[in-house]
Amino acid sequence: GSGVEPTAGNVLEPRDVPPEADDPPGSLPVRRTVAAPADRVWEVLADPARLQQWLPGARVHESEDGRHLVLGAQGAAGPTRVRVEVEPDDGPSCTVTIRQDVVDGPGRVVPRLARQGAVVVRSTLALRRLADLAEAPQRDLGSA
Template sequence: MVTVRRDVNAPTSAVWAVLADGWLYPTWVVGASRMRAVDATWPGVGAQLHHSVGVWPVLINDTTTVVASVPTRELVLRVRGWPLGEGDVRLTLTEHGGSCQVEMAEDAVSGPGKVVPGPARQVAIAPRNTECLLRLAYLAEGGAR
């Protein structure tokens, strides 16, 4: 798994509020370009986000599914990004006083992305997820004001 971390100047409840609002997904997830629908039970286990990836006019409709969810602590997602395949993403929130450390761990679990050697996957995943956490922090910090 490729893991990145970021300290967010907001409480875990503010970070969780961003994660729990499925309509914000393309705002903080690099590569997601628009939302089509959010299941009413999001972020409950089994709930899905129906989103598109890519840049117009080349968009692929796909889904992200909740595998595990512990409010204000952890969200585990099965992300689809075909034709590259599927991956698992674990977001872990840890309270530190009035702020939060977010850890994002991701790895390919199926499809062509799985056959790419681990170090090469890390080169692609780590910078993308670092940017995802920066965007997540901006949203949570702005909402916490």
Template sequence: MSTVTQLFKTPAADVWKVIEDGWLYSGWVVGASRIRAVDGTWPQLGAKLHHSVGSWPFLIDDSTSVTGVETGRKLELLARGWPMGEAKIVITLEDLGGRECRVSIAEDAVRGPGKVVPKVLRDPVIGVRNRETLKRLELMAAGGAGR
């Protein structure tokens, strides 16, 4: 899996508040254009976000589901964007005390055409996207989103 890690000048609890508000997902996840619906149990195991990816008018409606969760520490997702395929994503928060935490996103294609792209080509693209995703997540958490 392609993994990107960033030190945040924000407490892990504040970052988790952004993650646990599914309606904020399109604000920090690069590629997610809008959220159409969020299961009331988000981010519990099995819950789904119904989102669109792409740019108008070329939008794909699909969903992301929670495949594992450790509240406040870890969220495992299966993101769908057919016909492009599916990706496994693992977001991990490590509380460093005070006002800092370390956040990692690991991601890789698991089904569909994206899986056919050689790993040596897909990892750098995923990495660039997820570096920007982490920047957006930190800004939203520092700005008080999700509170």
């Protein structure tokens, strides 16, 4: 072959993942009820330090209508597109849904069903971390 043009790569930071209008194709939703109001979850997601605690390497691509957030992140299998939806529940809780999938890199060669099995585990762990951050006492949110 003719080779590949040299690039800086993504050693120091993830490559940008272009936002798309729809959920990542074929992604499975993972949901969790968080014992905190939706505004509290958005506080965590809006804080850059907390966002990195929640999903290391995440970059916000778009936020729409106060309920959806689209992120790009670097996963073990390559650049990943993550869509987060926060829906208020009755009372002091909310439901958070995550859909994510690899959009480029070596993970794209893994069959979707196998890939989504691993992604569901990652989403479940990410939701647990997000819930822990959002459910922490208010005074702890601003401290590192």
